[in-house]
Amino acid sequence: MLIIPAENAINWKRPPWVTLGLMLACMLVFLFYQGGDSRKLEQAVSEYLDSGLHQLEAPAYEDYLQREIHFEGEEDRVFELQQFQKLREEGEDFWLSASLLMDSEFYQYLLSNRDLIWTPAERTRWLEKRRFIEETYIQRLSAQQLGLIPAKLSLYTLITYQFLHGGWGHIIGNLLFLFLLGFTVEKALGPGRYLLAYLACGALSGLVFTAFSMGSFIPLVGASGSISGLMGMYVAIYGLQKIRFFYFLGVYFNYFRAPAIAILPVWLGKEIYDYWFAGATGIAYMAHAGGLLAGAGLVWLLGKSWLQVREEFFEPEEDEQDERFTTGYAQAMASLGRMDFDLARRQFEALREAYPDRPILLGHLYHLAKLRPDLPEYQSRTRELMNDSLSRRQPEHMIAVWQEYLSKGESHNPLAAEDHNRVLFASLKQHDLKAAEKAFERLRGADDPLLTTEACRLLAEEFEKLQMAPKARHYRQLLEAS
Missing domain, CATH: 1.20.1540 (Rhomboid-like fold)
Known part of the structure; x- marks a missing residue:
């Protein structure tokens, strides 16, 4: 499963x-580090066979597996024993030797019980040859060097x-x-x-x-x-x-x-x-x-x-977001087509909450609010659109939105002095002096002496730079009178 x-x-x-x-x-380690394991194992098996150690260890290994099965209760090793016996019968010395060499538990068993398994002469010969193979080849295999061995945890x-x-x-x-x-x-x-x-x-x-x-x-x-x-x-x-x-x-x-x-x-x-x-x-x-x-x-x-x-x-992936936005936008536009303005407004508001970085949605909400210039929503959407235009470095659009509001909504819900002041600064940067003066007049009417004084000074300096003496003198006089 x-x-x-x-x-x-x-x-x-x-x-x-x-x-x-x-x-x-992982792939580089497997190819370039572990890639040498097969050569080391072949050399170990060759040395093992030349030393005749398989003839000493094979009977001991069979006895070892039988002990594990009968005395330790490891019934799962029965198949392992059968496979080993088959290798011995078929004379598969290479694979038999590889099995013996790679069984670390069996090697520890031999070290602990060598006095009981072999005669002193066999013991000495086995220990000398086997230890050489272990230290020269087996312990240099990748699994022995960098593998996690519970008995030698590091x-x-x-x-x-x-x-x-x-x-x-x-x-x-x-x-x-x-x-x-x-x-x-x-x-x-x-x-x-x-x-x-x-x-x-x-x-x-x-x-x-x-x-x-x-x-x-x-x-x-x-x-x-x-x-x-x-x-x-x-x-x-x-x-x-x-x-x-x-x-x-x-x-x-x-x-x-x-x-x-x-x-x-x-x-x-x-x-x-x-x-x-x-x-x-x-x-x-x-x-x-x-x-x-x-x-x-x-x-x-x-x-x-x-x-x-x-x-x-x-958050959904970009493709999924685009698909959702397209579907929702089409539904909102369909509501506009049916002149169901309340539903369209709710749909555009929901879209803007999900996709706040889509300026087209604020544009639609602004135009919907403009249908009722007497309501406060038109003022709030106007201010939002002005701020958005300024943040996107579109001062001309901000000035145009402001001027449209003056003609439609200012009489119902006047803009704050800060709004007119932002328009004045943007107009001066754009060298639109007509709009700047208009913003100044609205600012004077908003009754904010501090902003009015600063705006008057800026206008006087700007006209002086342009060598428009009558205009400059007018604003200097207003500045002195304030």
């Missing part, structure tokens, strides 16, 4: 650079193991899920916090694995725990919101919608069930469970502080 969230589509205009970087890092391997993989199938599967989940979580948290949360989930996942594999010498590799953390973060971010999931059952697949957080116990239960009942599959189920809990826990604990989801995450 496979269930993965499929709520979002990637926006390639804003690529998930950290997710892509993590994928690239802080750096809690990070490094996340970038190692056990084969092409392992890395391709992990990178696919990293991409499917990562781009959404990265968008929600932001690149920096996303990277730290990803690594933290991997580290916590490794600690959970270590707790359930205490003393084990089998290394853990792969990004599965970190990716499980992404799954936990994903559903915690959406919480009780219903999102779309893709599921695959055998040969059947489909989509369903469910509250995001409801899937967490399903995932968690599956990993715990598989840990107890799936047998020796080589899959670190408890690492997955730890990652799921770590991811969800980090968002729940730190979601109101350090791991707070960015507000723009829940």
